[in-house]
Amino acid sequence: MKLINKFIEIWKNSNLTFKIGFIILFLHIIVAITGPFWAPYHYAQMGVGKPLTGMSWAYPFGVDNLGRDVFSRVIHGSHMVISLSLLGTFIGLLIGAFTGLFSAYIGGWVDEIIQRINEALISIPFLVLGLLAILAAGPNLSGEPLLMSLAVAIVYAPRISRISRSAALDVITRDYVLVAKLRGENAFSIIWREILPNTSGTLLVEFAIRAGFAPILIGSFGYLGFGIRPPFPEWGSMINDNRNLIYMSPITVVGPAFALTSLVVSLNLFTEGLARTLGKSNKLID
Numbered sequence: 001m002k003l004i005n006k007f008i009e010i011w012k013n014s015n016l017t018f019k020i021g022f023i024i025l026f027l028h029i030i031v032a033i034t035g036p037f038w039a040p041y042h043y044a045q046m047g048v049g050k051p052l053t054g055m056s057w058a059y060p061f062g063v064d065n066l067g068r069d070v071f072s073r074v075i076h077g078s079h080m081v082i083s084l085s086l087l088g089t090f091i092g093l094l095i096g097a098f099t100g101l102f103s104a105y106i107g108g109w110v111d112e113i114i115q116r117i118n119e120a121l122i123s124i125p126f127l128v129l130g131l132l133a134i135l136a137a138g139p140n141l142s143g144e145p146l147l148m149s150l151a152v153a154i155v156y157a158p159r160i161s162r163i164s165r166s167a168a169l170d171v172i173t174r175d176y177v178l179v180a181k182l183r184g185e186n187a188f189s190i191i192w193r194e195i196l197p198n199t200s201g202t203l204l205v206e207f208a209i210r211a212g213f214a215p216i217l218i219g220s221f222g223y224l225g226f227g228i229r230p231p232f233p234e235w236g237s238m239i240n241d242n243r244n245l246i247y248m249s250p251i252t253v254v255g256p257a258f259a260l261t262s263l264v265v266s267l268n269l270f271t272e273g274l275a276r277t278l279g280k281s282n283k284l285i286d
Contacts, residue, residue: 018273024266026270032079035085041069043076044231052249061255064242070252072231074259080228081235081263085214088152093207095153096160101191101199103161104168115165118158127220131154134226143229148218155217156210163206167199174198212267219260233262 053063085091103114130151222236238256
C-alpha cells in the first residue's frame with residue numbers, strides 16, 4: 001500500500017514526459033508477460049506463410065525468409081529483452097553500489113585501488129567492454145541469456161560505483177554517521193544502515209537511467225552475432241538476420257527495430273521524468 005501511495009504521489013507531481021514514458025513502458029511489460037499466450041504462432045514455427053510476405057492483417061510485421069511470423073517472434077522476444085536488461089542493470093547496481101559506498105567509507109589505499117580499476121574499465125567503450133566479457137566466458141557459455149545480463153552488469157558496475165561513491169562522500173560527513181561510529185558499529189553496519197538509505201534516491205535514478213540504455217546494449221550484442229542462440233527471437237539478432245532482406249521486405253527489419261526503439265524511448269522518457277520528479281540531475285551520468 002505504501003508503494004502504491006508513493007507512486008500516486010509521484011504520478012501527481014510528475015510531468016508529461018514521465019507519464020508518456022510510463023504508459024508506453026507499461027504496455028511493453030504487459031506484452032512481455034501475456035504475449036506468449038496470445039501470439040499467433042510459436043517463435044520457431046516455420047511455414048506459417050509465404051516467405052518475405054509484406055505487411056498485412058495476418059502478418060503485421062511480415063514473414064521472414066524461413067516462413068516465420070515476425071510479429072509473433074517480436075512478441076515472444078519482448079520478455080527476454082526486458083528481463084535481461086533489468087537483471088543486468090540490477091546486478092550492476094548491486095556490485096557498483098557496494099564497491100562505491102565501501103570505497104567512499106574506507107578511503108585510503110583501498111579507495112585508490114578501487115577507483116583506478118573503475119577508471120580503467122570506464123575508459124573502455126561500452127560495447128567493447130561487453131564483448132570482451134562475453135568472449136572471456138568462452139564458447140561453452142556463448143549465447144546464454146545469463147551471460148548477456150552479466151555483460152551488461154560488468155559494463156555498468158564501474159560507472160555506478162563512481163556515482164555511488166560521489167553520493168556517499170557527501171553522506172559520510174553527516175552527524176548520524178559520526179554517531180554510529182562512536183557507538184562502535186562496524187563498517188558494513190554503518191554502510192547498510194546509515195549511508196545506503198541516504199543515497200538510495202541517487203541509486204534509484206542511476207538504476208532507472210542505466211536500465212533505459214540496457215536494451216540497446218543487448219540488442220547490439222545480438223546484432224553483432226554475440227547474442228542469444230537462435231532460434232530464440234532476440235530483437236537485435238532478428239534485425240541482423242533480416243537486414244539482407246530489407247529491400248525485398250523492409251517490414252521484417254522495421255518491426256523488431258520499432259519494438260526496440262519504442263522500448264528504449266519509453267525507458268528514457270520514464271527515467272528522465274523520474275529524475276526530474278525526484279529532483280535529481282541526469283548530468284551525473286557520463
